[in-house]
Amino acid sequence: MKSDYSFTLLATDGMARRGRIDTWRGDVQTPAFMPVGTVGTVKGMYPEQVRDTGADILLGNTYHLMLRPGAERVAALGGLHDFMDWQRPILTDSGGFQVMSLTKLRKLTEKGVTFRSHIDGSAHELTPERSIEIQTLLDSDIIMQLDECIPLPSEHKEMERAMELSLRWAQRSKDAFGNQPHRSLHGIVQGGDNAELRGRSAAGLKSIGFNGYSIGGLAVGEPQEVMFRVLSEITPELPTDKPRYLMGVGKPDDILGGIERGVDMFDCVHPTRAGRHGHAYTRFGVINLKNARHKDDPRPLDEESPNPNCRRFSRAYLHHLIRTEEMLGAMILSQINLSYYQQLCIGARTAIEAGTLADYAAQTRATWAAGDIAVI
């Protein structure tokens, strides 16, 4: 294990990048998908099961963890890694996104944001400095600055105001972070769907200087084509020697498009949430196991999958588990979806190394479009 954080760009293919992040808790192969351990657990999975899907790194939600069990408590218990028994790297968000999306009675000022918990109504304050402090208490390996994330579409003035506030908070976050060689700090590019605002945000962040650059304020209501256009405009403005992380994205098709546009890291609750709702991601696209077509189908989801859970259980059994709302159904489909997301990233890494990402992407999209195997 290295004692410092570093990023190595191993190969490129068009805008796409193949890299490796080294941390003292282990390396992260990129492009990387990070499962979300919202409140100290990836829902329905033991940590070793998450690791076995191929995940190198998890995301922890600062907002949820600061409310329950509380950052000081996690610190007293030895940090988030020991708390949840995940000894590999953890990235934490700043908490800002959930404050904006989940809480009521919140008030945003230059200083930070005050809000009431969505659980018990208790009052809390989050500032750039407090967010860094919380993430440090959690013992996060990759820390996010506090930013203001607004929905799309928004007025230009509003996008500019939020972007400039986020930039001032970026500087305060950098100051608060100080010198922590074992950890990494990310600035977050904002600016909505406007290229000029995004460019000013990226330039401002670069002049402050971060270990990595996150792209926030996307997947907040805009069409996929707008997200892809913004990505194509912004990744060339970011340093090539630092990782880029597209926050809160997305479905497999979003991730493939993000990889093609130079993104290195992704996270999303979608694979586990979709799993709990009976949806399985496979090379045949998304399969709704609630559907009656699976009721008597003895075939596995995908007999050629490298994931044993895709081969060992019949569609009829998965249908039955989902219909009876058995925990095991949610557990299996969460595992299947996280595993598929990792396979997608592994495939992209191999293709970028070989310079064949366009072929890989085209073939992947073709099998998605061809859809599921025929009804029995």
Added chain:
Amino acid sequence: MKSDYSFTLLATDGMARRGRIDTWRGDVQTPAFMPVGTVGTVKGMYPEQVRDTGADILLGNTYHLMLRPGAERVAALGGLHDFMDWQRPILTDSGGFQVMSLTKLRKLTEKGVTFRSHIDGSAHELTPERSIEIQTLLDSDIIMQLDECIPLPSEHKEMERAMELSLRWAQRSKDAFGNQPHRSLHGIVQGGDNAELRGRSAAGLKSIGFNGYSIGGLAVGEPQEVMFRVLSEITPELPTDKPRYLMGVGKPDDILGGIERGVDMFDCVHPTRAGRHGHAYTRFGVINLKNARHKDDPRPLDEESPNPNCRRFSRAYLHHLIRTEEMLGAMILSQINLSYYQQLCIGARTAIEAGTLADYAAQTRATWAAGDIAVI
């Protein structure tokens, strides 16, 4: 693997017995606790996780499976073992107990029982013959006769009526079962809390002749001392060369008392249900992880447990998972409880072989009574 079913009595200690059931799907060491896979899954656990707790055999619920997904469907899909990917022995109940406890508008006649599903109100009929047919369709290894199980206390006349009906159904079950050398059929002793009725039931069943003898109609409202008294009266009336199974029992203390009174097999939903509710069974007795005393406790549940889940997670983390109603909390505590039940049985087997069951039972009860480790 042997091709036929057999039971071998390996050792005795007082009334207690150490034995082995051989089936072509593997052996079952007794005394045995059977986790309940209600509707084709032990709640919150992969089949290999159930096996890893030490379980040799599962119980499947005929009532639940006949409604969803349906016995004919399970048969078409290759039987219950393939359906749920559990390749070791499965015992099924007759369905009668759930019909009596869960359904409305049921009507009991000499022929059998008609009822409406508690799920969708659909009409169904269960007769001794149909119960055998369903259990055979499920590909059960150890089959139960249909019986009538009534609550305690009940009137003598009512206990006698139900016992005599169960005996007539026992004969019809035996006739319907026919010659199936790979499977085993159990008669069920009824007769409430009355020794004379229980004795007549046992005698009647013995004269019909079964591969094993179940004790039904207990843990249906009576105090534990009544259950123990009935067990002490009835097990001497049963053949020594066949296994005895106490149905639907119970908590660890019930199981230990049952073993002392000559019972070989047990099942109960309690360990997984208690786990979902935040209760952990340990050598310190039952621990309620919802309790605020665990909130900041970095210690594991039991650092000397042979079960890794009792050592790797802090009480604070388990408390947090239960409080946030995370699936992983239910998963871990279900595993911990099933594992503890298996440890209890393993300890009893070793003690019976050594002729030291009384010491083992006294020591186990003493650590339960001493309670949890001191608050930190």
